[in-house]
Amino acid sequence: MNTVPQTGPGRPRSEEAEKAILDATLQLLADKGYNGLTVDKVAALASVSKSTMYRRWPSKLHLVIAAFSQLPQLPSTNTGNLLQDLVNILESFLNIAENTPLAGVLATLAGEQARNHELSEYLLPLIDARRKPVRDILQNAMQRHELPEDLDLELAVDMVMGPAIMRMLFTRAPLQGRPVQQMLEITLRGLGWLLPEG
Template sequence: MPESRRLRARSIAAEQAILKATLEILATGGYSALTIERVAATARASKTTIYRRWKTKEHLVLAVFGQLPIPVPVAGPSLEADLIALFGQFSKIMRDSPLRGVLPMLVAECIDNPSLSAALVKVNDRRRVPVRHVLQNAIRRGELSAATDVELAIDVIQGAIAIRQYFLLDELTDDWIRGLVGLLLHGIGQRKPARRG
């Protein structure tokens, strides 16, 4: 194997070991336990190697979350079908990921840590893209009004999913996903109160 390929393979292995160590520390001790020194010791890497790739531990956290797969929007027959398919992908990704238990701890840390908050905003922006794509496609197809507040709709979706997964500690079942999509598309269904005599 050429020297350049051997060095590249070693570099990739070191990077994966560092990210794996970061995730292990986050999962067991939370963000407060995460230090470059501890990551280096766990990954058996030098601090210089870590700092060469990531300037701060916030950048490390961002890199770990960057490894999560992003759901791929599919242009199906309807907005309802597209949302159900997208949320189903997200449910599987989070169900199979050790990061599911890490995110609530990091969100709590954001209150007193602007740097971490800024890093997670970037992560969240990336995760909003597929939903935005599906909703904008529906507007182009005429299924949604051009006046639809897409960003507010995404806020509602993310809020519902976060409460379900991180506070109620429940799975995003197929029935729950269909219920959420139905509520999004049809609203609560408030009726006008009957007039009294």
């Protein structure tokens, strides 16, 4: 994610500073959102000069993306119950989204991506990492023959996550508990879920 490696002669880059910058970025992002975060504030909070930041990331946007990719993966349960596994991971995703402005930031980045194509290069892997747990759960179910063999996995991921994200970002209707389970039941039925018990 950095711009240049630090091999050769000269003073080595401070790993400490790098961590402090990314931590400060995440904290300010969580406290004030993307627009409320300023480069100078990050520098002050991380006790670092701006040159140290811009040597690593070419813009505020890149910095934010780098900070995002530091976030831990969502815990992907594998209870063997497809519906329950999906409910779990979606609920934990929505919990994060409701208690931090990360969802809003993600939407902002998506909007920027539509215009700034160079951004996709950095953003797409990050998004794919968020899709991966869902993909894994679906893939496990396929191996248990609970889903059709010819299922388009990427399309299925969109079908599973799309309605919840739609509601979270745009509709802004209640989403915890019942609605999530209901949405997933509908989607799984559409995908041709073959329940293990019949």
